[in-house]
Amino acid sequence: xxxxxxxxxxxxxxxxxxxxxxxxxxxxxxxxxxxxxxxxxxxxxxxxxxxxxxxxxxxxxxxxxxxxxxxxxxxxxxxxxxxxxxxxxxxxxxxxxxxxxxxxxxxxxxxxxxxxxxxxxxxxxxxxxxxxxxxxxxxxxxxxxxxxxxxxxxxxxxxxxxxxxxxxxxxxxxxxxxxxxxxx
Amino acid sequence: xxxxxxxxxxxxxxxxxxxxxxxxxxxxxxxxxxxxxxxxxxxxxxxxxxxxxxxxxxxxxxxxxxxxxxxxxxxxxxxxxxxxxxxxxxxxxxxxxxxxxxxxxxxxxxxxxxxxxxxxxxxxxxxxxxxxxxxxxxxxxxxxxxxxxxxxxxxxxxxxxxxxxxxxxxxxxxxxxxxxxxxxxxxxxxxxxxxxxxxxxxxxxxxxxxxxxxxxxxxxxxxxxxxxxxxxxxxxxxxxxxxxxxxxxxxxxxxxxxxxxxxxxxxxxxxxxxxxxxxxxxxxxxxxxxxxxxxxxxxxxxxxxxxxxxxxxxxxxxxxxxxxxxxxxxxxxxxxxxxxxxxxxxxxxxxxxxxxxxxxxxxxxxxxxxxxxxxxxxxxxxxxxxxxxxxxxxxxxxxxxxxxxxxxxxxxxxxxxxxxxxxxxxxxxxxxxxxxxxxx
Numbered sequence: 316x317x318x319x320x321x322x323x324x325x326x327x328x329x330x331x332x333x334x335x336x337x338x339x340x341x342x343x344x345x346x347x348x349x350x351x352x353x354x355x356x357x358x359x360x361x362x363x364x365x366x367x368x369x370x371x372x373x374x375x376x377x378x379x380x381x382x383x384x385x386x387x388x389x390x391x392x393x394x395x396x397x398x399x400x401x402x403x404x405x406x407x408x409x410x411x412x413x414x415x416x417x418x419x420x421x422x423x424x425x426x427x428x429x430x431x432x433x434x435x436x437x438x439x440x441x442x443x444x445x446x447x448x449x450x451x452x453x454x455x456x457x458x459x460x461x462x463x464x465x466x467x468x469x470x471x472x473x474x475x476x477x478x479x480x481x482x483x484x485x486x487x488x489x490x491x492x493x494x495x496x497x498x499x
Numbered sequence: 500x501x502x503x504x505x506x507x508x509x510x511x512x513x514x515x516x517x518x519x520x521x522x523x524x525x526x527x528x529x530x531x532x533x534x535x536x537x538x539x540x541x542x543x544x545x546x547x548x549x550x551x552x553x554x555x556x557x558x559x560x561x562x563x564x565x566x567x568x569x570x571x572x573x574x575x576x577x578x579x580x581x582x583x584x585x586x587x588x589x590x591x592x593x594x595x596x597x598x599x600x601x602x603x604x605x606x607x608x609x610x611x612x613x614x615x616x617x618x619x620x621x622x623x624x625x626x627x628x629x630x631x632x633x634x635x636x637x638x639x640x641x642x643x644x645x646x647x648x649x650x651x652x653x654x655x656x657x658x659x660x661x662x663x664x665x666x667x668x669x670x671x672x673x674x675x676x677x678x679x680x681x682x683x684x685x686x687x688x689x690x691x692x693x694x695x696x697x698x699x700x701x702x703x704x705x706x707x708x709x710x711x712x713x714x715x716x717x718x719x720x721x722x723x724x725x726x727x728x729x730x731x732x733x734x735x736x737x738x739x740x741x742x743x744x745x746x747x748x749x750x751x752x753x754x755x756x757x758x759x760x761x762x763x764x765x766x767x768x769x770x771x772x773x774x775x776x777x778x779x780x781x782x783x784x785x786x787x788x789x790x791x792x793x794x795x796x797x798x799x800x801x802x803x804x805x806x807x808x809x810x811x812x813x814x815x816x817x818x819x820x821x822x823x824x825x826x827x828x829x830x831x832x833x834x835x836x837x838x839x840x841x842x843x844x845x846x847x848x849x850x851x852x853x854x855x856x857x858x859x860x861x862x863x864x865x866x867x868x869x870x871x872x873x874x875x876x877x878x879x880x881x882x883x884x885x886x887x888x889x890x891x892x893x894x895x896x897x898x899x900x901x902x903x904x905x906x907x908x909x910x911x912x913x914x915x916x917x918x919x920x921x922x923x924x925x926x927x928x929x930x931x932x933x934x935x936x937x938x939x
Contacts, residue, residue, distance in 0.1 A: 339593070355634035358565065373635040380631035404760055405737070406786075440811075463790070467762075483759070484820045489525055490840045491664065491818050492595055494629055 337439075340444030345454075346384045351381035366455035375421060375458070381422040384442065386466065387497040390427060394436040401426040403493035404487060421451075421458050421465070424491055426482055428471045440468050525603045527845050528610065528862075531921035536911070537920055545929050552602055554578040558628060558648040562640045564633075572641065576649045578658055579605035582931040585656050586622035587612055587869065589663025589692075590670070591688035592638075596625035607862075609867075613924035615866045615901045618871045622658050624649065630665045641669050646677040653678065655688035655880065661872055662692040671678050672697055688879035691872040700875035702890035703868075708742020708816075709891065710830075710867020710898050711838040714859045715743075715812055716751055717902040722857075727752035730768075730810040733800070734833065735817030736760045736788055739838045739865065741777055743814055748773050753812075757805055760817070761791030764800040766808065771797070805829060815842035822847045830856060837846075837861035852915050860917035862924070863905055870897050 335343060353361050355377035368374040377385070380402065387400035403424050429436065444466035451459040459465070473482035485493050536546050558574045575598055578586040588608040602622045609621025626645055630638060652658055662671055671690040675697060679685045687698030695701065702709075719726050731753045733744045740758065747753040754770040765771060765788060779791045793799070806821065807829040808815065815821050816838030822830065825841075827850035834853065836859040837843065843851065843858065851858055874893060878884050885893070909919035 318600075354565070355637075357634065357636045376631060377634070479820060481821075485818060488819050489600060491592060492592060494631070 337442045337446050341450050345450045348378050348384050352378035353478040369456035379421055379423055383425055383485045384422060385494045391497055393439055395483035396430040396433055397427055398426040398430055398499050401493035401495050423466050426471055427468055432470055523704050528607050530845055535922045535925040539926055541929055548932055549928055552577045552579045552605055556649055556652055560645045562644055563682060564637055574626040574627045574645045575600045575601045578622045580620040580928060582618050582928055584618035586658040587619035588622035589661045590666050591625040591663035592628050592630040592665040596627045598664040601625055608873040609863050610924040611846055611925040613865055614920050615870055639673055642673045643677045650678055650681055650764045651825055655686055660690050668692055668694045668729050690875050691875040698879045700871055700878055701887040703871050705742045706867040706871035707739045707865050709746055711836055711864050711892060712746040713744040713895060713898040714864040714902055715836045717899060718857060721906055729753045730800045731758040731812045732805055732808045732810045733814045733816055734759050736780060740816035743838055745773050757808055759805040760788050762787040764803045766798040766800050814838050817890040820844050827851050837864045860920050863920050870894055
């Protein structure tokens with residue numbers, strides 16, 4: 316038995332240069348996310364076909380989270396101004412006694428803190444969203460069949476973070492804090 | 500015999516752990532706590548007792564991961580006060596959870612339960628973990644091991660957990676089952692927020708939103724205003740915002756003219772079709788407002804425009820720090836009912852107060868959730884479960900009573916509702932401590 320102390324405070328992903336066309340990148344990200352999500356399932360369920368797995372909330376949550384992490388990595392690898400990336404769940408219930416009530420949406424919500432906004436990054440996000448949406452629509456799940464978009468990416472500048480404006484206000488939230496998934 | 504705690508030697512300030520100031524609701528709570536101490540002329544001894552959590556437990560929670568490796572996570576449970584009854588508070592899973600945060604949130608629960616006059620103290624717990632990094636089985640093992648490790652201080656008459664961030668009724672079911680296995684018998688009152696089949700209460704999903712709606716109506720009544728046709732804007736269209744908007748419109752005749760979430764905000768001065776919008780949000784792939792077919796009949800607003808809309812009532816039911824120094828002077832609503840936790844910053848609160856806007860504070864306005872948790876505990880103890888109508892009726896009684904007490908205290912002391920709520924809460928906790936006296 317191997318023992319390890321895990322710290323989930325910050326998951327820093329080792330950089331891997333992505334030089335793929337967006338079409339191939341989208342396919343790779345979705346494939347990686349499915350593989351990672353399978354690993355989160357109980358051993359007896361890992362071999363289930365994808366259609367069955369996508370019907371399971373636990374798999375869907377794991378898939379969306381893994382996709383968010385891989386998208387974060389891809390954005391950071393392709394834009395040097397990306398400093399930190401967070402995922403967040405906008406359906407978190409502000410009432411601390413009720414817990415989470417709303418089911419998973421299948422949308423990847425990201426907050427991307429950048430040193431400098433760039434048109435190139437925004438263009439990458441748009442094309443990646445288009446590509447990922449097409450890939451997800453092809454998955455054997457009605458959940459994604461009608462989707463026009465799967466990425467919800469909000470760029471935060473350092474000034475946004477400093478002043479706590481817009482979505483940056485979430486970074487100081489105690490009741491619904493985002494989760495850091497990548498940092499430079 | 501009543502013991503005057505001030506007669507005891509004061510605890511030195513260096514021995515009192517201070518709860519760190521945080522933004523939003525926590526910062527406001529700590530500021531209000533100090534103000535209430537002064538207004539109530541509390542002795543140093545009482546102040547020290549209230550500032551300091553009664554009991555703190557840190558546990559190292561080892562679990563076997565699916566790949567055979569062992570991971571160890573840090574878990575916490577803080578019982579801030581049991582002066583008024585068993586400690587009550589949620590359990591959260593998040594990578595940023597730490598003792599300071601848990602400590603502050605536990606204190607807030609003590610005050611929230613006291614404002615609603617529930618026979619509970621306050622607690623909070625959590626594990627520093629990214630739950631999305633774990634498989635379902637790993638989460639179950641983590642929950643069960645954590646439950647076992649903090650079980651010595653839990654109990655239906657000692658400390659009652661509930662769901663919080665990234666935990667759910669499934670988490671509570673695992674919690675309850677673990678304690679049942681350790682005790683050799685089932686005690687559903689050990690947690691709240693359970694599935695109905697395991698002793699949960701009807702009406703939990705709507706509880707907070709209904710409480711917000713009731714707080715709105717109570718405010719209107721104090722101002723001798725009719726609810727029918729009253730213009731309401733709701734920021735946040737999740738669980739709380741949706742229920743609050745629908746209840747205000749359907750049961751009290753209010754005109755909800757604007758709602759918004761992070762994707763879009765819609766406005767119609769004649770009132771929105773809430774049934775259609777709620778159905779769209781419930782069934783749309785992203786479960787958000789964006790994409791709702793307006794057919795040109797609705798205006799799209801920005802978040803700032805929604806907050807500063809010309810309405811009678813504004814209900815911020817999204818996240819913290821939405822009403823700030825930047826927009827407080829532009830708010831045009833005469834009443835703000837805080838559905839979210841900490842939507843108004845401390846500085847903005849001073850501005851809206853000076854402008855004569857009535858703010859129903861979060862600690863009162865969104866107490867519906869913990870009130871129905873109390874009902875769940877009561878039902879579990881009695882093994883007799885209420886119909887939804889009974890839950891709604893009792894929620895109305897408790898919310899209206901809590902509102903009336905805060906309002907009256909504000910009138911008597913000529914203070915705003917937030918100050919009055921904190922004053923009342925601290926006074927109740929202090930009274931309980933004083934009347935019980937110090938053991939031994």
